[in-house]
Amino acid sequence: MNIIFYLSAVVAIYCTLRAVFHKHAVHALLYLIVSLLAVAVVFFVLGAPFLAALEVIIYAGAIMVLFVFVVMMLNRGEAAIQQEKAWLQFSTWAWPAVFVLLLFAEWLYLLFYQPPAVAPVGGNQSIMPQQVGEALFTRYLLGVEMAAMLLMAGVIGAYHIGKQKQRNYHRYLEEEENLRSTASEKQTQQVI
Amino acid sequence: MISVPVSVQLLLPSVLFLIGLLGVLIRRNVIFMLMAMEIMLNAAGLVFIIGSSLWKQADGQVMVIFILAMAAAEVAVGLALILQVFQMHKTVDVDQLQELKDERERG
Structure with a gap:
């Protein structure tokens, strides 16, 4: 393995x-x-x-x-x-790479020279889906509900943000739209 | 199960996280930055999995499920934002997107 x-x-x-x-x-x-x-x-x-x-x-x-x-x-x-x-280009990524390598060196030091002291005996053990499901729907039930609401908010937000601006296909409606936009521009200029 | 030392196991998520961080730093295309953020989230999930398998607790895996849900929501909203920005400005370069910046300082 x-x-x-x-x-x-x-x-x-x-x-x-x-x-x-x-x-x-x-x-x-x-x-x-x-x-x-x-x-x-x-x-x-x-x-x-x-x-x-x-x-x-x-x-x-x-x-x-x-x-x-x-x-x-x-x-x-x-x-x-x-x-x-x-x-x-090389000049773009050279300095970020240097800093990331520095961070990596620190990480290596922490992992190998001061290894995690509290690692339990027995090594890795597998956790079956039953246990995950049990934890998920008992202790973390509130979290599941909140994740559901987050996903709902994400879907609605993505729909509203991704919606295209409505197009007017009639000349008269287009003119009306232009009038309205110029009026609002004037208003904002007055405010400024 | 595997008998790899804990430090070596934790090395993999740290390398993945740093590659993701490097991606966020060096890329100017917004889509690539979002991808690099996904890499970083995934690395965090890997740390949770390692911890949960070492302590034989299911809690770590539950956390990864929440991370997955969060990543899905974040990607949906983020990609919708990128599409809108691309339609408005015809670019995905983060340096060009400075609508919120003060007019005098725009360079």
């Missing part, structure tokens, strides 16, 4: 790096999906089969499909790739 952990960890890190540094948005998304699948394998190996399934279904499935849709709606073809190439 250890070799599976190391293999999927390497795949996850490599694909995440490619996703972050890739110029083509769709390719980056596909790399990110592969990385999420590798993380799902890590979840499974660590003894969380339920969350591994959820990771594949929700993260790699639903959320990434949303990303792919938006990327396809915004796609500007070759020009976008050229622009990304211009943005992603």
Whole structure:
């Protein structure tokens, strides 16, 4: 099992790096999906089969499909790739990379020279979906309700924000709209 | 189950988190920044999973479920915002989006 952990960890890190540094948005998304699948394998190996399934279904499935849709709606073809190439120069990412590496060195020091002292004996153990469901619907019931409301708010918010402005298809209505907008502009200018 | 040392297990989410942080820092395209934020959220979830499997408690996994729900809501609203911004300004460059900035300081 250890070799599976190391293999999927390497795949996850490599694909995440490619996703972050890739110029083509769709390719980056596909790399990110592969990385999420590798993380799902890590979840499974660590003894969380339920969350591994959820990771594949929700993260790699639903959320990434949303990303792919938006990327396809915004796609500007070759020009976008050229622009990304211009943005992603060495001088752009050198200093952030240095700082992130510094943070990584600190992290390594904390993890290996002052390792977590309270790690329990017995190592990793698997937790079956029954236990997760039991905890979710007894102790965390309020949290489930709040997550439901959050998702509801997210759906309504996304609908209202993403709604296109209504177009008028009649000349008369268009003129009326123009009149109204100029009137409101005048009003704001007076206020200023 | 696996017998990898705890420090090595925690190394994977920290590397993933730092890659996500690097992505937020170096990218100018809003979509890539949102993607990098997803990477960071995912790394946080991985830490929860490791903790829950070490302590044999289901609470960590419950937290990851909440993180998933939060990420889904955040992505839905964020992508709708990106679409609206793209329709208004015809760009996804964060440096161009300075409508809220004072007119005099705009450079």
